[in-house]
Amino acid sequence: MSTSKQSFHLFDLSAPLDPPLPICFDYEQLDDVAALDAKAVVERYRGRVKAYVIDTGLDLLGVKERLEHGLFAQWVESEMRITVRSAQYMMQAATQFGHISEIVSHLPPSTLYRLAAASTPAPIREEIVSRLEAGEAVTPRQIEAKLYQARKEAEQAKLTPEERKRQAKTKRDADARARRHAEKWRKEQDERLERKTGATNALAEILSPRLDEESYAAVYRLLGECDPWTLREALAKTRQP
Numbered sequence: 031m032s033t034s035k036q037s038f039h040l041f042d043l044s045a046p047l048d049p050p051l052p053i054c055f056d057y058e059q060l061d062d063v064a065a066l067d068a069k070a071v072v073e074r075y076r077g078r079v080k081a082y083v084i085d086t087g088l089d090l091l092g093v094k095e096r097l098e099h100g101l102f103a104q105w106v107e108s109e110m111r112i113t114v115r116s117a118q119y120m121m122q123a124a125t126q127f128g129h130i131s132e133i134v135s136h137l138p139p140s141t142l143y144r145l146a147a148a149s150t151p152a153p154i155r156e157e158i159v160s161r162l163e164a165g166e167a168v169t170p171r172q173i174e175a176k177l178y179q180a181r182k183e184a185e186q187a188k189l190t191p192e193e194r195k196r197q198a199k200t201k202r203d204a205d206a207r208a209r210r211h212a213e214k215w216r217k218e219q220d221e222r223l224e225r226k227t228g229a230t231n232a233l234a235e236i237l238s239p240r241l242d243e244e245s246y247a248a249v250y251r252l253l254g255e256c257d258p259w260t261l262r263e264a265l266a267k268t269r270q271p
Contacts (some may be wrong), residue, residue, distance in 0.1 A: 087124025
């Protein structure tokens with residue numbers, strides 16, 4: 031039984047998606063037939079997302095009202111073949127956006143869930159919804175960035191003055207370590223370059239007096255094609271008895 035449930039979970043559309051891409055696309059790049067076909071695919075996709083997330087969430091809310099908590103969880107997992115948490119995400123999305131499902135239909139499930147989450151401040155959610163209702167092309171990536179910033183600000187607001195001081199000190203210490211590491215790395219790179227330059231000049235001074243014009247031209251060409259480490263090994267072999 032556990033194997034069966036796991037196999038269904040692999041195809042659970044409520045699972046996190048890859049990072050969302052911008053939604054704007056210039057259909058002028060396509061011919062008329064290809065543009066119409068591509069737009070139809072988008073509309074079908076949005077319809078499926080709406081049906082899966084919003085409509086399923088509304089259905090689940092209806093069933094949940096009729097079943098006790100324990101029975102609802104059992105029914106969701108055994109009959110719907112999704113986790114209780116996934117069902118909760120869909121019900122939250124349906125509660126928040128059921129009346130404006132067409133407005134948010136272009137958003138992937140993962141973005142819908144985060145936008146509908148109880149932890150998302152209501153003013154942030156209302157701002158994003160207002161922008162979508164006004165026809166603004168807000169991308170999932172922009173929404174995720176806005177939600178992330180809101181969560182960071184909420185976390186900062188919960189800190190006591192002493193905790194803020196400790197956090198600021200921790201950040202200053204981390205920044206100082208990063209600067210020291212960067213400076214050390216740059217110094218090592220500069221020293222390495224200086225050693226290489228010195229070695230190259232020394233090798234040129236050794237080779238140049240020993241080469242006639244023909245040998246010089248051949249060595250010059252071959253040095254541009256050979257690998258330095260392989261050259262060292264080859265030179266060592268020529269000195270072996």
